Each structure stands twice: as C-alpha cells, then as structure tokens.
Amino acid sequence: MIWLSWRQFRFPASVIVTAAGLLALALLAVGLPDEALNLFEAERTHIQVYTIATLAMLLLPAVIGMFWGAPLVARELEAGTHRLVWNQSVSRSRWLATKLALIGGAAALVAGALGLLLTWWAEAVHAAQVSGQEAQGIAGALRMEPIMFASRGIVPIGYALFAFALGVTAGTLIRRTVPAMAVTAAVFALVQFAVPPFVRAHLGPTTRTVTVTPENLGGFLIAGKGGPVVEMRVRTTEPGAWMIANETVAPPGQAGFPSFLTSCVRPDAKRMKPIADPACFQRLADLGYRQRVVFQPASRYWTLQAIELAGFTALAAGLFGLTAFWVRRRV
C-alpha cells in the first residue's frame, strides 16, 4: 500500500517539495539578517525575501489542501479506479489510512520545517519591530498580528493538516476534483480570515482600562482639518502585542469627546512630531474619560501557537474521521 501511495503521490509531492525547497534555499542564500537590522533602510533583498516567504507560508496550506488533499479520493472516483484499487486484497479503510498518514505526514513535515526555518530567520525582523521600528507592508507587521500569526512558528503544521483534511473531505463528498479544489481554497481562506477575530481574539486576552496621557497617546482621528476628535487610540506599554480593541469609555451621560480635546495636540513643525499638552489630558481624565484596551501580549505568542496547532490538528482528525466513515459506507 505504501508503494502505491508513493507511486501516485510522487509527482504532486515533488512539485510542492521542490517549491518549498527553493524557498528555504532562498532564505539560506540571502542569509540571516543582521541583528541590528534597520527595517526602514534594510537591504532590499532581505525584506523582499522575507515578504515572499511570508506570503508563501500563508498560501502553502491552501496549496497542499488543493493539490494533495482534494484529488486523493475524488480522482479515484472520477476515473473509476476506486473500483480497481478497492478490490485488491487491501481494505479501503487501510487504503485510506495509509494515504492519509503518508501524505498528511508529508504536509506536516513541509509546513513545520518551513515554519520553523522562517521563525529562526525572521528573529531579527521581530526584534527590530519590538524595538519600535516601523516599516511598510509585511515587513512592518508584527508576528502577533492576525494574518501574520499563521505564517510561522508551529501553527503552519496545524493549518497544513487542516487544509489537507479539508481537501480530502471535500473531494470525497463532492466526488469531483476541480470543484473540490475550489471549495477547499474558499473554505480555507474563510477560516484563515475568521479565526483571528472570532477565535484567537477570545483566547484569554488582557483587558486594561487606562487614563490617556501624552506618553501613551497613540493618535487621534479628526473629522476634517481642526474638526472634532472622532476617535482616540493609545499605545500599549508592551511592545509586539496584538491590539484587539482600543476604545474610549466616556463618563456616564457623555457622548463623544469634549470639544477642547482637538487643541490638546499641536503640530510641531520643527521636530516633525506633535506636542501633547499634559494639563489638557489631565482635564480629560478628571472628566472621567478612560481608554479600554484589549490585547494579546507578545509573551503569549507560543501559548497561542500551541493552542491553535492543537485546535487545527483536532479539526483535521475530525475531518479524517468523517472521510473514513464516508469512504467505508457511502461511496
């Protein structure tokens, strides 16, 4: 059974493994970024390779699900070859189990190896971000931020297993390869976007209510030039955290911000940085205005990674079970 699984899998395997190998090679060839990396002035190649690798890691599970998962059962059903292979001396349960173990194992291995490689490689990028550097695009996104979270660490293993299982299940239920691939991609993308706000945000975040000071002020959103303040944000004291909510709590009976708030901050043309008036903010605090922040601190990065890895592995196991039932009873 292993022979046949490998014989059928070796082509799709070689395509994705080669692509993954090239990516790893690119990371290694460019070399680890300097520890004192300056994101803004960093070497272009480093930032480019980092961006490409991150995007590739976000796509990898979907690609595995579409090209390794979806055809696994669907192609047999489409070509009618299930009637050949399920009538050898190996039961179809064993046939499925062998394939799932072999290809699922390969998916976990590829995603895991690349995920950890990128984690190791991107350590300097992470350090630069935590030290307060800012940059455009992916290079400026914290690893705790919603979509970035899935691109490295150990969680790609879970995502890859889940996407693979999703593909196999879709292929088994739909019985056609191409529609199953489309469904896999769509459902996986949906899950990828839904998990941060609906799941990760609720996995024991830290909530704090603070008074706004010139030190922790993050910024205003002003309606028109010199108009009233619509929104105010603060910065967390903990660098690298994922800010989930950042909202102003007005005192009872008050709606919106007091009109004096607009003048609390004046632009300073010389220093290219606004100047905030401490007395002004004290007045705001005395009125009872507070800022409520909800965030996942950077220190919970690996805890959340482990939770999500476990969650997605369990989901994959559930889908494998459903597929096994369906293959045995319903096909």
Next chain:
Amino acid sequence: MSTVLRAVGLGKTYGRRAALDDCTLDIPAGRVVGLVGPNGAGKSTLLNLAVGMLAPTSGTIEVLGGTPPEHLAKVGYVAQDTPTYAHLTVADHLALGEHLNPAWDADLARRRIERLGLDPRQRARKLSGGQRAQLALTLGIAKRPELLILDEPVASLDPLARREFLQDLMEAVAEQELSVILSSHLVSDLERVCDHLIVLVASRVRLAGDLDDIVSGHVRVSGPRDAGHPGELVTASHTDVQSTYVVRYDGPIADPTWNVGHLSLEDIVLAYMEQRREPAVRELESVR
C-alpha cells in the same frame, strides 16, 4: 455442492427507484455463471453488491460464506469499463497487484502480459480498449481468487477482441479451477463460455439455472387462439386465429393441436426480456 454466492431477498434502491428487487439466488461453486439482462436491469448493482462496493438496502448477500467485502482477498473483480490508472504503466499495474495482494502470482501475471504482447513500459492511457481489459483481467486472475467477478468486461470491445478476451478467460478458468460470474447484455457472449445463466430483467431475477436445463426446459408452442397452453407461460403472442406461447415445460407434448418448436438460448432469454413490455402477461398467468 458448495455455494459461492447466496442472496436472500436482496434489494438495492436509489431514492425511490429500485435497482435490484427481492433477489434470491444460489450460485453453486465451480461454475462459469453468466448474468444477462438489458441495460439498466440491475446487473452491475448485483455484482457491486457481491464485491461490497455497494451495501444492500434490504435482504442479505453472502459471498464465499462472508458478507462482502469480508473476503476481499478471495474475490477478484474486473469492474465495468475495466478501469486502470491512466498514468501508470503496465509494469506499475503489476507492481500494484503484487503489493496489494498477498497471494499474488507474479509468474502468471508476467507470462500473461508477455503472451498478450503488452509492453510493460506502456502507460495504460495508451492501451487499446481490449488491451486495457486484458490488463484488468490479468490483475483479477493473478490475485489468485476463488471467485472472479467480471462486470460487462467485453462491452466496449470489438468482436475479435471480444472473442480473444473470452477465450483467454476460459483458459485461465480451466487452469485455476475458479468460479466465475460475468455479466453481459448479449447472450451470444455468454453462450460460448457459461454453464449457468441468470436472467435479470427490470431489477428482478427472471430465470436462473444450468444452461442445458434452460435450453431443454423451454419450448415454443403454437395452436388455436386462446386454447390455453402447457407448462408455465413466459410470453404469448396472438394473431386472429392462432396463439404462440413460449413456455417453461420439459415433458413430452403429445397433443396434436400443438405445433411444438425448439428455442435457442437467445430466444429464451429474449422471451424473458420481452416479458416486462407485455402488460397482458399477468392476466394470462392468472387464467392458467
């Protein structure tokens, strides 16, 4: 004599449509059994139930004493349209058989492929329909099953390839002493190779028995209109003055009013197939 396949009240429905209905069968071991019926009669359904590709909705089926697919290793199956892996080579298919079947007869498989003149490096995609059928048959035979089931194996072959395939099958059967069940919608395919026949029409078994008994047990009688008939009626046709019946009857017919004719196997099977289009049959049966 032992039984290779026993079905009791076996039925399979898809939604509200019955593909096979109340099928009760006993197929003795050591026979080459032909399963004949028009397209859509339920032949494939019955065979798929026998190998466990389908589960029955009612009744039971036992193959080699177990519920399919319990004896997977003992039952060879060549599915309809003889599926093969298009991108795998002939040699790959043999390796597949070898890795997936403990009782695999590698020698037999290699000899067959050689004799058939198949190039081991050829991909299955590039084989002709006949060659593909032969490859599928090789997989089925080299598995060394006790029972070989073939679902319309020759349906897509030209007459020459058809004959070659069946001849080849018979040689293998003679060498290995296996029981065979094969289906076809053509009696002529089966007549040459089978010694037992099952006629399946409109999802019901109409006739089952040894070929010789079937041929000797049916006659065509004609006589004056509506004068009745001997034996069990299969079909009837009438002109103004005369009635012609195909009946199941193997005694002597002495009555001189009857004109007795012999029937070929094909005539008999066709008579059973016609039954479903003859609304008057039930009425006449009750008169009998």
